[in-house]
Amino acid sequence: MIDSRGALEAVVRHAVELEDDYEDIAPTLTALAACGDSTLVPRLQEALDRFPTRACAGSPRRNWTD
Numbered sequence: 001m002i003d004s005r006g007a008l009e010a011v012v013r014h015a016v017e018l019e020d021d022y023e024d025i026a027p028t029l030t031a032l033a034a035c036g037d038s039t040l041v042p043r044l045q046e047a048l049d050r051f052p053t054r055a056c057a058g059s060p061r062r063n064w065t066d
Contacts, residue, residue, distance in 0.1 A: 011029055
């Protein structure tokens with residue numbers, strides 16, 4: 001069992017700081033996805049809202065004014 005809150009914070013911190021390569025955080029992200037802890041959804045949404053809304057075509061978060 002992983003510390004899901006700690007793992008989410010590590011992933012968010014990695015994304016915010018744009019440090020190192022994805023491969024460094026990939027095992028943590030995989031374990032986090034597999035844990036199924038739905039209590040993390042509000043924190044994840046909060047973290048995602050900090051990022052620009054420009055995204056891939058077809059993304060529901062896409063900002064069409066950009």
